[in-house]
Amino acid sequence: MKVKLLQGIQGRLITVYGIVMLIPLLLAVYDADPSAKAFAIAALVTIVLGITLFYKGRIEGQGRIGVREGFAAVAGMWIIASLLGALPYYLSGHIPKYLDALFESTSGLTATGATVLANIEILPRSLLLWRSLTQWLGGMGIIVFFIILLPKVGMGATHLFKAEVPGPDNERLSPKIRQTAMILWGIYGGLTSIAIVLLKLAGMSLFDAVNHAFSCMATGGFSTKNGNIGAYDSLPIELIIMFFMILSGVNFTIYINIWRKGSINLIRNTELKVYLGTIGLTTSVIALSLMLQKEYGWSLALREAAFQVVSVITTTGFFIADFNIWPSLSKMILFSLMFIGGCAASTSGGLKMARIILLLKMGAAQIKQAIHPQLVSNVFSGGRTVEPIVLKNVTRFFFLFVLSFVCASIVFAAIGFEPFDAMGAAIATLGNAGPGFGAVGPAVTYASVVPLGKIVMIICMLLGRLELMTFLVLIQPEFWRVKKNW
């Protein structure tokens, strides 16, 4: 492990992060807002830390970024960024306890959207902007991670994300990677801009439009309003947000392919079809459930069902209704959707559509195997046979995800949650969804959770965002050995 190289990379990223902090600082100055001091200190600390790290790990000549450096860089970044990102909240006094500030910061960067704030609207604009900004950055970072970094760290993830991007492998950063990253950020930024314009046209103030567009594209869920999107009670706004949530939950490699080749055969893309189909099916069932079991009118039922389904499956976490009072069937479906998540290589969390589809195909293959034990049953995807290594990784990921969920649920039950609420909180944080059920439902927020609970939730948010692997790898002692044997 080349620690110096690691420090070099992280140093640069942290410095950039500190510079980004200057944006809300400027807003605070413009608003003559006392929290400007907090941002100034936070930015200063961050930039100084970044530059220090950079100099300590200055790269001599061409650096080689290996698998381990990549992993550590990414995992480390998210932790450090969360710790530093908590400073503005804490120093300004708006979130008095550092743990709570860390929770909010992590919830931002991991695009979870769970909040400890009981009253969001009393926050100064600079802090509100910082909240949404952390989500937007987190979303951008994760896209790059998925498409550029992850495929090359092995585990057969290449096929999973269908990316044909050469990545850091023991070569230096090639220009092609930079180009791909630029395209991604271009698409991400472009869609965000369109969202801002549309939301402004639909009636939101410019400030609100920017904030909501940021958290929407990152599938985060932070809002500037206490009542979240429900506070606007505007169908156009809801439709625009729904549209962009769906877009954010799509596999971003599709967007890259559209950019490169001009068009793409979307009809053959199974993941997209299943994604949209699931949205359609679950919306219909929940709408029916609301109409028949809670006597909603059909238009209200459809409106709320569609919005909540899209918000939950993309793990955004915006809400226009307190789904805690919905019938059991609807709650059960939403609960399950939190596990499924959006498409792979999107800003969504959860297990991801691509994995679910592969698991289902494997299940079918297994049944076939039971009938003909001598036959080797292959799993097909996109017209090609899927390599066994990919299949193995998907099943193992599934197991580890469920295991993390079980452990988290037990901890939450231990701190006093009823079983279903405990499980809801576990999947809401692990799947980066946002609001859960019961005591951490949309109407209540995470304010009253005890410190131990918040710590475990922070861990879950990070584990979920970074697809478990990154952290679980870090706990292996072999990972830190200085010399590589291979």
Place this chain on the structure above:
Amino acid sequence: MNTKLLKAILGKLLVVYGCVICIPALVAIYYKEPTFLSFMGTAVLTMAVGFILMFNNRKIEGRMGLRESYAIVGAGWLLASLFGALPFLTAHIVPTYIDAVFETVSGFTTTGASVLNNLENLPKSILLWRSMTHWLGGMGIIVLFIVLLPRMGMGAVHLFNAEVPGPTAEKIVPRVREGALYLWAIYAGFTLLEILMLNLAGMSLFDSVNHAFATMATGGFSTKTASIAAYDSVAIESIIILFMVIAGVNFTLYIHVWRRGMSAMFKDMEFKVYLFILLISSIIVTASLMLANIEFPIGTAIRQSLFQVVSIMTTTGFATADFDQWPGLAKMVLFFLMFIGGSAGSTAGGIKVARFILLFKIGWAQIKQAFNPNLVVNITFQGKLVDAMILTSVGRFFFIFLLIFACASVLLAGTGLEPFDAMSAVVATLGNIGPGFGVVGPMMNFALVSLFGKVVLIACMLLGRLELFTILVLTHPEFWRRHKAW
């Protein structure tokens, strides 16, 4: 599909089964109960149908292949349930045939979920029949069949594997029939021992027989409405705990102990993990009870939590307390224990400890391989290398189990059960435990579940007992193809 052979064997099965039904008929005579007619009638009907099937398919040709075995096991269990339900219906013990089938399937699959109330006022023959279905289903009606009727040829191996649970097929003796005989001998031996001990501890002979049947089969039907809580006897509870633990152990391990002594037990990894989980869970649940209520006497806490943990993990389902009233942590632990289940090759249900051990080993290997994709990790179990096919099947089994759980939970939620109650009802049947939480809790019963819900749960019980695939293969079109291509 050799339907003639199928029908011939099923016919024979029904004839034997009809004779067995005469036992409760005789008991009805002894106790001078009107149910005599129900049982006699059912016995005669079953034997008649059996004889007709045998007669029409006298000249059997062809061999019994894999598909025929699945069909026999599936159809055998289905027919046994459908015919065995008749006494409940004709004696007016239950209102509908579905209820009768529910009770019977719950018996054979050793689930122990009941739609009956006020058990003390039911005819003794009915109570005995309930326990008998447990005892027969526990070790397996097909396995019993293999013992009683020779000349099965190669088909016996397929039948055995189709019914006996576990991820790996262990061959302890060269001939399947001999192996089946050993299993039944051990099973019967322990049952006799338990009857003796319970009787000595103060239970009436009738109750001892019924409870011993239900314990060794890890079923859970009791002759008392309040289950074992009704006796309020530490002696009885201890005996039952002992035999529940015994029943949850891999029965082939007992054969090893017979041959090589007790050391075989201490070397068996699954056995050690099994006991470890029981111990840890009991400690956590006891702690949970103590922490929630300082005045809770520690002796009672240990007594109740140990019983419940053992009862649920071995998927028996006896109750000595209304654990639905326990604190959140205790309930959460019990809920997750329902998924784990007992050891492979025992009468317990669930996913089985052996599978979890393999899943953990696979998961750990995954982490190791994450940063060195070329590393080859071999997974060993009990000192032997595990075949890759088994590893893949374990992962997929885990997924399919949870998939069925999720779908069934949504369906049950649709019938009106609250999310946690729905999930507990599903896992309690899929894992063949018995009582769930909430409206299907230990001091309640399943009578209030809707008809549709009961049908779903019946399917879950069968799927669980027959380890999913035996039933699922019937859904694959490949299964029904006319002729084999090889």
